[in-house]
Amino acid sequence: MPPDEPLVRWDWVLSHLDDPIGTQLAEHLRLSLIPVLLGLLIALPLGVACARWRRLYPPVFTGINVLYAIPSIALFFLLLPYTSFTDWTAIIPLTVYTLSVLVPNVVGGLDQVPAHVREAATAVGFAPVARLLRVELPVAVPVIVAGLRVAAVASVSMVSVAALVGLGGLGQLILTDGFQRQFPTPIVVGIVLSVALAFAIDGALVLLQRALTPWARGRAER
Amino acid sequence: MITFEGVTKRYPGGTVAVDRLSLRIPSGRTTVFVGPSGCGKTTSLRMINRMIDHTEGTLAIDGTDVREVDPVLLRRGIGYVIQQAGLFPHRTILDNIATVPFLLGWKRGRARGRARELMELVGLTPELAKRYPYQLSGGQQQRVGVARALAADPPVLLMDEPFSAVDPVVRASLQDELIRLQSELHKTIVFVTHDIDEAVKVGDTIAVLRPGGRLAQFDTPEKLLAEPADDFVETFLGYDRGVRRLSFFPARQLRLRTHALVPQTATAAEAGATAARTEEPWLLVLDGERRPRGWLAAARLDPSQDHAPVDPATPVGELPLTSYGHVFQVGQDSLRAALDAAVLSPAGRAVGVHEDGTVAGVVAQTDLGEAIWAVGNEDDGTGPAEGAPDAAR
Numbered sequence: 001m002p003p004d005e006p007l008v009r010w011d012w013v014l015s016h017l018d019d020p021i022g023t024q025l026a027e028h029l030r031l032s033l034i035p036v037l038l039g040l041l042i043a044l045p046l047g048v049a050c051a052r053w054r055r056l057y058p059p060v061f062t063g064i065n066v067l068y069a070i071p072s073i074a075l076f077f078l079l080l081p082y083t084s085f086t087d088w089t090a091i092i093p094l095t096v097y098t099l100s101v102l103v104p105n106v107v108g109g110l111d112q113v114p115a116h117v118r119e120a121a122t123a124v125g126f127a128p129v130a131r132l133l134r135v136e137l138p139v140a141v142p143v144i145v146a147g148l149r150v151a152a153v154a155s156v157s158m159v160s161v162a163a164l165v166g167l168g169g170l171g172q173l174i175l176t177d178g179f180q181r182q183f184p185t186p187i188v189v190g191i192v193l194s195v196a197l198a199f200a201i202d203g204a205l206v207l208l209q210r211a212l213t214p215w216a217r218g219r220a221e222r
Numbered sequence: 223m224i225t226f227e228g229v230t231k232r233y234p235g236g237t238v239a240v241d242r243l244s245l246r247i248p249s250g251r252t253t254v255f256v257g258p259s260g261c262g263k264t265t266s267l268r269m270i271n272r273m274i275d276h277t278e279g280t281l282a283i284d285g286t287d288v289r290e291v292d293p294v295l296l297r298r299g300i301g302y303v304i305q306q307a308g309l310f311p312h313r314t315i316l317d318n319i320a321t322v323p324f325l326l327g328w329k330r331g332r333a334r335g336r337a338r339e340l341m342e343l344v345g346l347t348p349e350l351a352k353r354y355p356y357q358l359s360g361g362q363q364q365r366v367g368v369a370r371a372l373a374a375d376p377p378v379l380l381m382d383e384p385f386s387a388v389d390p391v392v393r394a395s396l397q398d399e400l401i402r403l404q405s406e407l408h409k410t411i412v413f414v415t416h417d418i419d420e421a422v423k424v425g426d427t428i429a430v431l432r433p434g435g436r437l438a439q440f441d442t443p444e445k446l447l448a449e450p451a452d453d454f455v456e457t458f459l460g461y462d463r464g465v466r467r468l469s470f471f472p473a474r475q476l477r478l479r480t481h482a483l484v485p486q487t488a489t490a491a492e493a494g495a496t497a498a499r500t501e502e503p504w505l506l507v508l509d510g511e512r513r514p515r516g517w518l519a520a521a522r523l524d525p526s527q528d529h530a531p532v533d534p535a536t537p538v539g540e541l542p543l544t545s546y547g548h549v550f551q552v553g554q555d556s557l558r559a560a561l562d563a564a565v566l567s568p569a570g571r572a573v574g575v576h577e578d579g580t581v582a583g584v585v586a587q588t589d590l591g592e593a594i595w596a597v598g599n600e601d602d603g604t605g606p607a608e609g610a611p612d613a614a615r
Contacts, residue, residue: 117309119273119308120307122273124322126294139310215314216312
């Protein structure tokens, strides 16, 4: 980096607002949210199954943790021969990572449904599936959303690494535009936007939870 | 009528929770299953709506074997109230109550309208309709639990220790409320408790179960307290079952004495004369409306006694009086309440009042003793019970 280079060149930021800053931000958002949604779609049935058939949980839990232990870069490169430079190269590993948070939270959320609530649901005549969908899962929502918040923030931060395989949204800004050209402005922009995006998604999830669970408000204080 | 015929619950490990239980639970009455923990009372209750399936014998509701009914449909037709209310935390009070109507496919408006009626029936104010369970007190939650159980107007109501998680004052008021509701609704209620006092209070008939899940006795509360079937039942009923039995005998049979009542305007000399004539050691001073004011010891009026002299012209209302303690209502209360009033009275006499609070008379210990003795003598006969429930076999 040249010694007289400033940390941020505002003229570059302004002239590149649309491209690459805007496009990479949108790309980053897409690449981090799709894995969270896919992860939730997989974690719900998997978590429900683990909560119901308890013996399933230890091997599943170990399995998703082992997957989580694989470094993301390694996974990206491992997938390259199959998915090449499509979005799936980023989406598949990130989806797998969200499971390590989401599955335990689905199981935990279902576990904390009070026994008397479960029992009452059976006693008033909910069939097992209706009981799950209309009582147990709704009551588990706060815990599941808490897991979603962790998974979403982790996903936003990990997308950047996919820049190494030519994907990665803001990661591209940091790696290609900034690091390789010894130009700090895109690096700073990439980091700031990445953090801001994480905050924004987290905030959106908090609002979502408030809207979904008016009944849980104030419970923590009691 | 719910009939148990040799009903047994044997778990795969071999543990027997309920052992050859046979009894007939009459329709429209409250039947209590009571016993120590491990006696199978809750298991017996849950076998009725198939929360637990029995392994041997026959369990039928109005002649229909419960095993021939789909459990989910069976449960929608039976109200169920549990200890911690078991309300759905994510649903408003109104929707909690409307749960079964919703499950039965009622239109939303009709279900909620019915739920509103029930809120009124169980004494919940309409403002609570839109609240969530966490915003209610334990007692209110339990009322919601009862309302939810009644929402689809099921003929049978199962109550599993419904009031044991609330404080004694709230519990007593919920019990009174249940008795009032039942006098209007005439449901077939099966009520589980470990508290014999609660059983005696709410039950028309009581089934005492012993550990190991066997029936020890099935009788009316009166009969149970008068004639425990064996040592187990006797011990379970507790040392004061004799006193508790008195609650089944009306206080109106007591002889009320009125000759020792003095108005507060009477002078000490007049009161002294009354005491001397009646030989009563205590006089009850009444206010202008004939309500009790307090006890006056006759000894204080006797000039020969060694104490500060009382001016014979002083109205007795101006003399220091001893608190009259608590009273019993002659028309409604039982011998137990009269005995309690006498025990707590500083004068050792119970003050009986009419409904409007005016004094009906005073019961002396000798008269109370005679009435209690008469109760003891009735044990030789059938007692005051309306007849024992019919036990199968």
